[in-house]
Amino acid sequence: MGSNPVDFKGLTFVAPADRLGRFAGVLGPRRDLLGDCRILEVGCGTGQEVFELAQALPAAHVVGVDISSGNIEIANAARSQAELRDRVAFISADYMDVNLGRFDCIVSDSTFHLMNLDSDSLFGKVVEDLNSCGLLVFSIPDACLYNWSLVGVRRCLRMLRSNLLDRFVLWIAMRLHHGDMSQEMLKQRVQYMYVIPDKYFSKRLVKRLETTHGLQHLSTTPLPHTSFAQPKHSISIFRKLR
Numbered sequence: 275m276g277s278n279p280v281d282f283k284g285l286t287f288v289a290p291a292d293r294l295g296r297f298a299g300v301l302g303p304r305r306d307l308l309g310d311c312r313i314l315e316v317g318c319g320t321g322q323e324v325f326e327l328a329q330a331l332p333a334a335h336v337v338g339v340d341i342s343s344g345n346i347e348i349a350n351a352a353r354s355q356a357e358l359r360d361r362v363a364f365i366s367a368d369y370m371d372v373n374l375g376r377f378d379c380i381v382s383d384s385t386f387h388l389m390n391l392d393s394d395s396l397f398g399k400v401v402e403d404l405n406s407c408g409l410l411v412f413s414i415p416d417a418c419l420y421n422w423s424l425v426g427v428r429r430c431l432r433m434l435r436s437n438l439l440d441r442f443v444l445w446i447a448m449r450l451h452h453g454d455m456s457q458e459m460l461k462q463r464v465q466y467m468y469v470i471p472d473k474y475f476s477k478r479l480v481k482r483l484e485t486t487h488g489l490q491h492l493s494t495t496p497l498p499h500t501s502f503a504q505p506k507h508s509i510s511i512f513r514k515l516r
């Protein structure tokens with residue numbers, strides 16, 4: 275289990291432009307989601323990917339859930355202006371505490387490893403929330419040397435954490451990402467520099483999902499690694515068998 279110090283309830287998280295549409299890009303071409311289907315995004319942030327998914331899948335109803343009410347307020351403000359608002363809904367809740375019915379597809383981008391709970395509890399609920407033959411598509415950090423080293427650095431940062439260190443981290447981020455992210459977006463990410471992921475993508479996880487949770491592994495693809503301060507992630511697709 276993780277021990278992550280971030281209280282997501284009080285934070286907002288806007289996805290950078292280069293991340294938008296990456297789940298929609300994976301699901302858009304899938305014929306099994308072309309019809310009237312229900313999709314859930316767990317940890318939807320301010321909701322941009324929910325809109326991308328609704329656009330890529332013109333008959334789908336897409337729900338985004340996020341523990342931060344600030345994120346959901348921003349998402350709902352965007353929804354009220356959006357043409358496809360009737361096919362999109364946002365819920366402010368801890369995913370583990372909410373019953374939103376069953377879905378044909380559950381997606382989650384860079385969230386499952388932040389939830390401070392064991393894999394069996396999380397994936398047990400995900401499988402319960404999926405219809406039979408439903409798809410699970412998620413990105414989490416890879417189990418790899420690069421990420422272990424980054425976790426080592428983050429453990430040191432956590433021991434030294436202070437307002438001054440937060441300001442120094444922001445100063446470095448502004449120099450590294452000048453032009454591709456606003457100061458506000460970089461501020462949102464300072465907290466994440468102290469997070470130790472509690473789940474990693476590995477062969478062991480695949481085996482666990484297949485044997486314990488009745489999920490069939492369809493594919494895993496590495497995602498572009500755009501900042502050395504972030505863990506390397508992969509996006510994986512599973513199908514519920516029963």
Ligand SMILES: C[S@@+](CC[C@H](N)C(=O)[O-])C[C@H]1O[C@@H](n2cnc3c(N)ncnc32)[C@H](O)[C@@H]1O
Nearest residue numbers: 282287289317318319340341342368369383385
């Ligand atoms: C790293 S951000 C990713 C946001 C978005 N998926 C993206 O890729 O831009 C993680 C998100 O998960 C949300 N989150 C963390 N724990 C959660 C939980 N237990 N239930 C629902 N959302 C959660 C946070 O509020 C945050 O918006």
